[in-house]
Amino acid sequence: MEEEKNQPAQTAEPETGSFRLIATLGLAGFFSGLVLVSAFLYTRPIIEANRARALQEAIFKVLPGCTGFQTLELHNGQLVVPEEGAAEAQKSGEEVRQVYAGYSEDGQLIGFAISAEEPGYQDLIVGIYGYDPGKKEIIGFEVLESKETPGLGDKIMKDPAFHANFSALSVEPAISVVKKGEKNKNNQIEAITGATISSKAVGRLLDKSMAEWRPVIDEHWKEFTKEEE
Amino acid sequence: MNQPTSIEKSRTAEEFLKGIWKENPVFVAVLGMCPTLAVTNTAINSLAMGLATTFVLAFSSLLVSSLRKVIPKQVRITTFIIIIATFVTVVDFMLAAIVPQVHKELGAFIALIVVNCLILGRQEAFASKNNIRLAIADALGMSLGFTFALLCIGIVREILGSGSLFNIPLFGSGFEPWVIMIMPPGGFLTLGFLLLFFNWMQKRRKEKAEEERGETRYEEAREFL
Numbered sequence: 380m381e382e383e384k385n386q387p388a389q390t391a392e393p394e395t396g397s398f399r400l401i402a403t404l405g406l407a408g409f410f411s412g413l414v415l416v417s418a419f420l421y422t423r424p425i426i427e428a429n430r431a432r433a434l435q436e437a438i439f440k441v442l443p444g445c446t447g448f449q450t451l452e453l454h455n456g457q458l459v460v461p462e463e464g465a466a467e468a469q470k471s472g473e474e475v476r477q478v479y480a481g482y483s484e485d486g487q488l489i490g491f492a493i494s495a496e497e498p499g500y501q502d503l504i505v506g507i508y509g510y511d512p513g514k515k516e517i518i519g520f521e522v523l524e525s526k527e528t529p530g531l532g533d534k535i536m537k538d539p540a541f542h543a544n545f546s547a548l549s550v551e552p553a554i555s556v557v558k559k560g561e562k563n564k565n566n567q568i569e570a571i572t573g574a575t576i577s578s579k580a581v582g583r584l585l586d587k588s589m590a591e592w593r594p595v596i597d598e599h600w601k602e603f604t605k606e607e608e
Numbered sequence: 609m610n611q612p613t614s615i616e617k618s619r620t621a622e623e624f625l626k627g628i629w630k631e632n633p634v635f636v637a638v639l640g641m642c643p644t645l646a647v648t649n650t651a652i653n654s655l656a657m658g659l660a661t662t663f664v665l666a667f668s669s670l671l672v673s674s675l676r677k678v679i680p681k682q683v684r685i686t687t688f689i690i691i692i693a694t695f696v697t698v699v700d701f702m703l704a705a706i707v708p709q710v711h712k713e714l715g716a717f718i719a720l721i722v723v724n725c726l727i728l729g730r731q732e733a734f735a736s737k738n739n740i741r742l743a744i745a746d747a748l749g750m751s752l753g754f755t756f757a758l759l760c761i762g763i764v765r766e767i768l769g770s771g772s773l774f775n776i777p778l779f780g781s782g783f784e785p786w787v788i789m790i791m792p793p794g795g796f797l798t799l800g801f802l803l804l805f806f807n808w809m810q811k812r813r814k815e816k817a818e819e820e821r822g823e824t825r826y827e828e829a830r831e832f833l
Binding site: 395407419531 | 678679680681682683686687690691693694697698701702704705706708712769770785787790791
């Protein structure tokens with residue numbers, strides 16, 4: 380109760396000194412910064428582990444039978460196993476493109492998991508797919524990120540009929556998207572009714588990314604057929 | 609301070625309860641419409657947004673109420689915002705670490721809790737003028753009311769728009785989902801109907817109370833004496 384008696388006295392004062400105002404804000408900012416930094420440092424390793432796990436799950440999904448993978452980087456048209464200093468190269472602003480070589484339990488190459496993005500109906504669709512260079516086929520596809528219309532375009536994420544397209548999709552000569560029921564070659568993707576734009580975006584995503592990666596992968600994939608110890 | 613008297617206790621309960629029903633932030637005060645419309649397309653998203661808001665509101669109120677005599681009047685809003693923004697960012701990190709899937713779905717709307725006028729509103733209107741006990745009661749009541757409202761909308765939209773509840777399918781494959789319900793217009797429609805319902809309920813209750821007023825007043829007065 381005593382404290383409340385003080386209040387009218389305080390308001391009666393002409394004004395609070397500007398030093399006090401600055402000190403209050405400064406202190407608030409200081410403590411806020413302290414809390415933020417500790418929250419960031421505490422959660423960062425967990426968030427990164429989550430991200431790595433999500434990526435691993437996606438790779439295992441698009442490469443059926445895959446139990447382990449090796450990250451490969453593209454340098455001057457060559458696929459190389461990243462060195463220790465790779466993280467520093469990324470820091471220096473040089474964009475490093477990566478693919479993942481997936482291996483079965485006995486160390487046999489299943490294929491390469493490649494992520495790619497393409498504008499969809501709303502925003503970029505980010506996907507990852509598995510490519511078997513021996514058969515020249517796409518053997519799996521998953522959407523990592525998309526903001527396609529819920530209920531229509533977002534069917535590209537889970538529609539089983541649509542995903543059946545990607546169990547053995549030939550990439551030669553090119554991937555094309557056709558209307559439902561019109562698929563007669565195995566390089567064609569059957570679009571989802573009501574989600575033609577999103578389906579076509581997925582087709583473009585695969586086609587463009589394959590055009591970019593096939594020259595490299597088709598030439599060098601034999602170097603990676605066995606998992607290195 | 610001493611042990612709270614029974615009057616203080618009932619005041620605390622009153623401040624807690626008012627947010628849930630009588631002054632429900634969404635259905636009565638119509639505050640915080642951005643998350644209410646944007647992330648209520650599934651029940652899980654609604655619940656996550658409600659809980660995140662609860663965390664931010666409770667801790668902001670605690671801090672604002674305990675610092676209410678230290679913060680100079682001229683910079684109070686700025687200080688409130690610093691406090692709120694700090695807790696929002698902490699929630700953002702925590703959700704990304706604990707439930708990455710939900711964090712991905714809520715996206716930018718977590719950061720936008722900062723501008724939820726419900727939170728700043730409670731600091732300015734209540735926490736900065738009341739003691740910690742009342743401020744916490746008020747914050748928890750308001751957050752519970754907010755979460756309840758979001759859940760109401762989320763449940764309706766998920767059942768009609770996806771044919772499921774908390775991701776559990778409710779109907780057979782024969783059910784054709786009302787896609788519009790999980791798109792933005794569905795948010796407005798659902799909110800509109802729920803507002804209609806709540807206003808109708810309140811109007812009815814007021815009418816009933818008016819009918820009984822004469823008698824109860826008399827009895828209250830007698831009890832008081």
